Amino acid sequence: MTVESVPGDVSAGSRPRARRPGARRLGGVVTMAGSGLSNQVGAAVGSLAFPVLGPVGVVAVRQYVAAVVLLAVGRPRPLSFTWGQWWPVLLLAGVFGTMNLSLYSAIDRIGLGLAVTLEFLGPLTVALAATRNRVDAGCAVIAAAGVVTLMRPRPSADYVGMGLALLAAACWASYILLNRAVGRRLPGAQGAATAAGVSALMFLPVGLVVVARHPPTLAAVGCAVAAGVLSSAVPYVADLFTLRRVPAQTFGLFMSVNPVLAALVGLIGLGQGLAWTEWAGIGAVVAANGLSMTARRGG
Incomplete structure (x- = not known):
């Protein structure tokens, strides 16, 4: 039974009441908060396995988990794909x-908060490039x-770590644009x-090399699997739920809080403190996205 089909409270002699839009939106906001927190906690838990598996090993496990979830949901038929779809x-x-590899490598070097903030420049750039008004120009500044x-x-x-985070940002921007192209060519998910499955196959030999060179502990594998579940499976399912209940612009506005969540999770869970100037930089990136999304909603 889907959430939409759950009936409201029914008293004797009364008809079922439809779920109010306000309640649906509140449920969507709560889900967004849980999704964002799950994503950042997953990254933090995954980083605990870095000393044993390294960022490459953790990302390999995350790719395997993402492939299992997405293949189960999307149920693709790759043998029927044309080259234009492939x-x-x-x-x-x-x-x-x-x-994912560049992001986790950046987290290993510069911490969760800074890495996620710089990565967030990817979707922010895509959003700002879509319009040409003064508000977006100000947001870019x-x-x-x-x-x-x-x-x-x-x-x-650590400029290597920052460079890796910016590479993750460029990949996230490309991911958004490629997802649009894939969505136009193939139905559903x-x-x-299929992309998640191919990516998992690409990381299969990587995972074998990691296991051969650094025999994993049960705790390390558990952290890596938890990272895959919390940072891939949970956000994917939560986003499907959320986008049915809140406008896309509200979703994008709330997504801007992720760098702050990452910084807080890094501080509380990993002891990665930030200077006030770094908090100010994170705040500026978040404010730019929030202002841009609010201006679009108002227009």
Whole structure:
């Protein structure tokens, strides 16, 4: 039974009452909060396995979990795909794996909060590039100021880690655009599911090498599997639920809170403290996205 078909309270002699839009939207907001928190907690839990599996091993396990979930949901029929359908799927698979690998490698070097904030520049850039008004221009300036603050020269700056996070941002932007192309060519979630399956196959030899060189502990494998469930399976299902209940712009607005959630999870769960200037940079990126989304909703 779907959530939409659950009847309301029924008293004697009365008809079922339809679920109010306000209740549906509140349920969507609660789900968005849970999805964002699950995603960041999953990344934090996955990082606990870095000393044993390394970022590559953790990402490999995450790709396997994502493939299992998406293949079960999408139920693709790849043997019926044409080349015109296959090539964006293959690109999407490559981008999907590179995005997660570069993000987790960045988390290993610069921490969860900064890595997720810089990665978030990917979807923010796609959103700002879609329009040409003064508000979005101002948002771009605010976001750029935040990035300059985060990447300013200082003795402790890890520019390799920052570069990996920016690579993840470029991959996320490409992921959005490729998903649109795949969605136009294949029905439902067949394209995304096939891309996840191909990506998992690409990481299969990687996983075998990691196991051969660094025999994993049960705890490390458990952390990696938990990262896959919390950062792939839960957000995917939650997003499907949420997008039926809240407008797409509200969804995008709430997504902007993810860098703050990442910074808080990194601080509380991993002890990764941030200077006030770094909090200011994160706030600028979040504010840029929030202002842009609010302006679109108001228009």
